[in-house]
Amino acid sequence: MLHIDLPCVSEISQLANENSDACVSIYVKTSPLREELHASKVELSNLAKTAYQKLEGIKLDKRRLALISEQIDELLEDDSFWRLHSSSLAVFVTPEKIITYRLPNDLTSRVEVSNRFYIKPLLRSLTFSHSADVLVLTENSVRLIEFFENGQSVEEHIAELPSKGMHALLANPDGMGQVAMHKENARLVQYVRYINQVLRPYYLQNNQPLILVATDHIAALFKKHCTLPNLIQKHVNLSADNTSVADIVTLARPILAEHHKAQLDSALALVTERQNQNRTAFDLTDVARKVTYGAVDTLLIDIDACVPGLICEEGKVTLFDKSSAEKGDVIDEITKRALETGAKIVAVRANELPAGASNVVAVLRYAL
Numbered sequence: 001m002l003h004i005d006l007p008c009v010s011e012i013s014q015l016a017n018e019n020s021d022a023c024v025s026i027y028v029k030t031s032p033l034r035e036e037l038h039a040s041k042v043e044l045s046n047l048a049k050t051a052y053q054k055l056e057g058i059k060l061d062k063r064r065l066a067l068i069s070e071q072i073d074e075l076l077e078d079d080s081f082w083r084l085h086s087s088s089l090a091v092f093v094t095p096e097k098i099i100t101y102r103l104p105n106d107l108t109s110r111v112e113v114s115n116r117f118y119i120k121p122l123l124r125s126l127t128f129s130h131s132a133d134v135l136v137l138t139e140n141s142v143r144l145i146e147f148f149e150n151g152q153s154v155e156e157h158i159a160e161l162p163s164k165g166m167h168a169l170l171a172n173p174d175g176m177g178q179v180a181m182h183k184e185n186a187r188l189v190q191y192v193r194y195i196n197q198v199l200r201p202y203y204l205q206n207n208q209p210l211i212l213v214a215t216d217h218i219a220a221l222f223k224k225h226c227t228l229p230n231l232i233q234k235h236v237n238l239s240a241d242n243t244s245v246a247d248i249v250t251l252a253r254p255i256l257a258e259h260h261k262a263q264l265d266s267a268l269a270l271v272t273e274r275q276n277q278n279r280t281a282f283d284l285t286d287v288a289r290k291v292t293y294g295a296v297d298t299l300l301i302d303i304d305a306c307v308p309g310l311i312c313e314e315g316k317v318t319l320f321d322k323s324s325a326e327k328g329d330v331i332d333e334i335t336k337r338a339l340e341t342g343a344k345i346v347a348v349r350a351n352e353l354p355a356g357a358s359n360v361v362a363v364l365r366y367a368l
Contacts, residue, residue: 003032003084004104004148006125009339015092015099015117016336022060024051024068025118026091027107032152037082040089047111048072054113067095075100086148087130092117104130104148108304114328120335121303123347128263129208132256134248135199136240137214137222139188140165142195143240147249149256155245160198166191185221192222203228209259211252215239232259267300267346270363271354279364284330287362289315291334294341298363299334303347305359307331331360338362 007015026047030040048069055065071093075081081100088107092099103125112118133156136143142161147153166187203210210228212219212235219235236251274280281287281296284307290296292315307330309319317330338345354361 003102004086004131005100005102006104007101007122009126012119012122012126013339015119015122016339018092018094018117019115020094020096021115022055022064022068022095023114023117024048024055024091024093025112025114026051026089026093026110027121028089028091028109029106030085030087030089030102032085032087034083034085037085040085041076041082043109044072044089044091045076047109051111051113054111058113064095068093071098090122112329116328116332116336118329118332120301120329120332120347123301123335123345124303127345127347128260129256132209132211132252132259133206134211134213134252135195136243136248137192137195137212137218138165138239138241139191139218140241144199145245145248147252153245153249158198158202161195188218188221189225192218193225195222196226196228199228203230206230209256211235211255213238213240213243213248213252232256234258264346264348264352267298268354270298271300271361274363278367281362281364282357282360284334284358284360285317287360288317288330288334290362290364290368291315291337291341291343295364295366295368296338296341296343296362297365298344298346299338300346300348300353300357300361300363301331301335302350302353302359304350305331307359311337334360 026044028040028044028047031037052065052069055068075091075098086102086104088103088105090101090103101122105125107121107124131146131148134145134147136145141163142165144156144158144161145153146156207230210231212222212231214222214235216237219237223231223233232255234255236255238251240248271280281290287296288311291299292311307319308321309317309330310328311317311330311333319330335345350359
């Protein structure tokens, strides 16, 4: 069974600010299928052993190392925890605490040991939504379906939504009241307004994309009166009273993929626009200096890249040949500083970066 617990921006900021003599960050591929989770547990155990070897290499106090080991062992033995999972698992451990997140995106398995947590891969799940809701709207029914990139879907239930559609709602004096039967368009307007009114509180705390499945006429009315900021403008033109959940999700998936592409294209277009205004930085050392002084508005990072080194308080970069627990990752440190100064983070793969970029690109708040 699929389970997701994404970190919010404030939680990521807290992770970024964590500083300890031993911060272990582990990312493991998992699966929503329970029979496949044994392999994930074995991989987590093996990655933990790698972390222990690194901690022994830096002469961490054995009692502190034992505290980390005990927490990971407890996690591995927690059967209730392993009943529910998604596509990846992130585990963050210090001698004092352990934090886990079950993520919907496929991340590369890895372990990092430093005095700070390695947070960069987490940001992919905040850049691109890996699930979406589908509002299936006809005159006869209303359905809300959530689907995930890995193929799973579930029909959601909101009590106030009129499952039997417009006619049942209009017949209810406690709903929208009586409207003359011949005023069909007015009836539809009141109907879509009511749907929007019901969904608005729900989406104040849930901003994942919303895809509309409706005939062109109903879709146009709903978009005209919709105040939901997460509604994707492209819709599926279909009267789906008798369409299965699986078929609806199949029709909705391409729209979510197009939405992700549009988000990336928008970020790349911003880079091009700001390049013409001398408001971009492509060089790693240049980006490090500018982010230190709060000049970065938007930061594009390759979540799989790692550049061993340190950044001093003034933003100067010192690079190393190989990473160790005392050193760290320059890109991760740039990301942390960007979060601290309110920059937007766009976490991408190497092939999604703008031409000429190696592993990081900054869009600046002003020309320097």
